[in-house]
Amino acid sequence: MAGMTSTASTASTAGPASPAGPASPAGISSASGPLADLVLGWFAVCGRDLPWRRPLTSPWAIMVSEVMLQQTPVSRVLPVWEAWLDRWPTPAALAAEPAGEAVRAWGRLGYPRRALRLHQAATVVVERHDGEIPQHLDDLLALPGIGTYTARAVAAFAFRQRHPVVDVNVRRLFARAVEGRADPPATVSRRDLVEIAELLPPDTETAARASAAFMELGALVCVARAPRCAACPLLGRCAWVSAGSPPSAGPARRPQGYAGTDRQVRGRLLAVLRDASPAVGQEILDQVWDDPVQRTRALAGLIDDGLVVRVAPGVYALPS
DNA sequence: GAATCGTGGCG
DNA sequence: TCGCCAAGATT
Structure with a gap:
């Protein structure tokens, strides 16, 4: 069972049957088999050719x-x-x-x-x-x-080890396909981590590829807003779809916008410093934002973070 | 656990 | 137009 990685034709166990029963709560789909194989087969065909995925990277x-x-x-x-x-x-x-x-x-x-x-x-x-x-x-x-x-x-x-690699895409994919919920959990519980790890094939190389495949499926098909379920290899065994694709519990409230925040001011200040070398004077930085209180606070924050240094009175630069 | 930390594209 | 969203980490 080490080399079940061949790209094409993994349809062996795919079975169009789909007994329509995976809606049970603690539905820990069998063990480490079919789900990963389905996603791996899809990944071999639909995965993007990103440069950092190429061999010898x-x-x-x-x-x-x-x-x-x-x-x-x-x-x-x-x-x-x-x-x-x-x-x-x-x-x-x-x-x-x-x-x-x-x-x-x-x-x-x-x-x-x-x-x-x-x-x-x-x-x-x-x-x-x-x-x-x-x-x-x-x-x-x-x-x-x-x-x-x-x-x-x-x-x-990089090292082809077998670890659960859990980003927001995998959390969302797992929440839907396995747990039948529309939204991913805010954080990953220890138990979720174990269950996701159990989805990985035993062979380390295949497990590493499966992790990339899970992320890719979440990034391209099982997306947050309008999932493309028709193109999903897990359509026949998705707990969320089986449950009638219940809607999400509403958007998690957004902390704040961007316009007018310190974040935006920091961005503007740093943009000036990036393009100016080696340093800029206070009067240049003063032009990026009107409110002097917020501007000063933002610059102080950048200095505190180590992103900016004051090289002389009223003169600032990127760190050396 | 909540807040903070950039930026740009898209529906 | 504007809110949502994109392979999180740190405090």
Whole structure:
């Protein structure tokens, strides 16, 4: 049962029968078999050819992609990822440059603290792991900016280990297909993690690919807003569909908008600093926002985060 | 557990 | 037009 990975024709166990019974609450679908096979078969045909999924992609390149993809669409990551790795093909290459260069190269991906932490992570990798991305989950988790999702993603996708890789796509897919609920849980319970792990095939390489396949299905078909169930390989055994596709419990209230927030001011300030080198004067920064109180608070926040440094009275720059 | 932290595309 | 949404981490 190690090599059930062949791309085409996994329809053996697919059975059009679909006994229509998986609506039971604790429906822990058999064990580690059919569901993953169905998704793997779909993935082989419909999965995107993303560059970080290609063979021979380095663990560093995969880790960079995972960090960039946090809360950021693939289409926006692609060009930045290419340029980033062209410039810094290894952690040592990045660690050798000022952190500000990482922030600048980050461009408009958003959440620029990720760039700072990636630079910090590269430094740790050089100093404590001989320049190689560590393979153990605990070592990955210890890196700045690497949380539970990203650590497992790197372990699985770069080192082909068998770990449940649970992002929002997998949470949503699991909530619907297995639990019959429209919305993913806010957080992943220990038990959900175990159950998702049990869906993975035993073979580690196949398990790693299955994790990518789950995420892909959630990203392309089992999407949040208008799921394309007609194109889903799990249509015949989806608990949510079997239950009549009950609507979501309403949108989780949005904390706040973006316009007018400190976040927007920080974004504007940093945009000026990215495009200006090496430094800019106070009067330039003063033009990005009218309210001096909020502007000052935002700049102080950026400095506090280490994204900006004051190089002289009234003169600011990206960190070195 | 809730709040915070960017940005841009899309229905 | 505007709210929702996109491979989370940190505090």
